[in-house]
Amino acid sequence: MANTAQRTADLLRERITQGALTPGTRLSEEALGVAMGVSRNTLREAFRLLAHGRLVEHEPNRGVFVRRPSAADIADIYAVRTALETAGVRALAAAPAGHLRAVTDAVADAEACAEIADWAGAGTADLRFHQALGALSCSPRIDTYLAGLLAELRLAFVTMPSQQLLHEPFLHRNRTIADLLTAGRTADAEDELHRYLQDACRTVLGTLQLQEGPR
Amino acid sequence: MANTAQRTADLLRERITQGALTPGTRLSEEALGVAMGVSRNTLREAFRLLAHGRLVEHEPNRGVFVRRPSAADIADIYAVRTALETAGVRALAAAPAGHLRAVTDAVADAEACAEIADWAGAGTADLRFHQALGALSCSPRIDTYLAGLLAELRLAFVTMPSQQLLHEPFLHRNRTIADLLTAGRTADAEDELHRYLQDACRTVLGTLQLQEGPR
């Protein structure tokens, strides 16, 4: 198996993106070390890995805290997503056929989840849809970047009340984009994706403001 | 100042991108630790940071080595650069005026360096030109990504013989792009940049192959 620091980081990443460790929580080297059965040195290495993905914040001489993405973070994440995902759409012609099927499969999954009101599942499928859009570029680095960005976004979502309000309005637009891609209308798909991400960004920022205001 | 691990990583990054530590070099925890006056624990933390930027490769139970970017790496780097830099070009209208000046300044610098046959300087200015293109998106994350990609590319360049052959053919095309941007012809600038990066990628891959073959 991989080394301990990597495993520890993976485990913590999962805990964070699933909301078990909420933003603002302090991750004590001592306490977490004994809880996870690793030494402080190893845990510190894991912290470096997570800090690089912006899931935790390292405040010198104070410790590491689960990150609370700001409005500026959200806006920036959507800006980068727009750059990377539209690049995937533009690269559709050069991508193998299986890559497009991954896109349509994710859309179908999201629709199936929505059918039975499984909004957590719909959210996961939604993120997979966008990951699949980026994967059309056939670029390992774009895949890595996008995975990190979506994990960070998921972290922003965990404090928000309704996953349904965040995802439901966009499911039929996923289908629209997938259909445009299947029809080879990449320019139209790019336009739609661009507007889609702008709207989604506004929705998320609005939800964030709602919970930041009355705090 | 910042913590020791960060400083150590920064110092090593500089050594690597400037060719003092050439690809393939093994970075021994013990030897480097005493040489830089830091403990093995701290050095390992620094290694994690560098490995994330792909400047070094961590081979389990064998150690860390200065990375030797493969042809696939080069191609991928140019694919991501295309996505990020063209996104900057498309975002020109929304960028503050100073950002465009940073682009034209970098072009002027590169031309001045070429005038006096300072090809190392021209190479640096060239990279700054591309960083400035990405900065048009006004996205901190794109800036970070691009800086990492260009550092990795610089690592690929250090083993190549002539910086002149790598950069000179593209200087006048930098000027072309800058002029198109100044004229507000973003669509034309994007097309030109796209072809530019394709050609540059081919040039670098060709040079890489030349030195890989007769090894």
Next chain:
DNA sequence: GCATATTTGTCCGTATGTATA
């Protein structure tokens, strides 16, 4: 504002496993 307790930052020693000569 001060004294104290806690926590991080850094280093060292060491036992174990793995790769290589």
Next chain:
DNA sequence: CTATACATACGGACAAATATG
């Protein structure tokens, strides 16, 4: 196959910075 060298991981130690009463 053995021996050596090294990475991996742990635990302990102490100074420095921070938080707490």
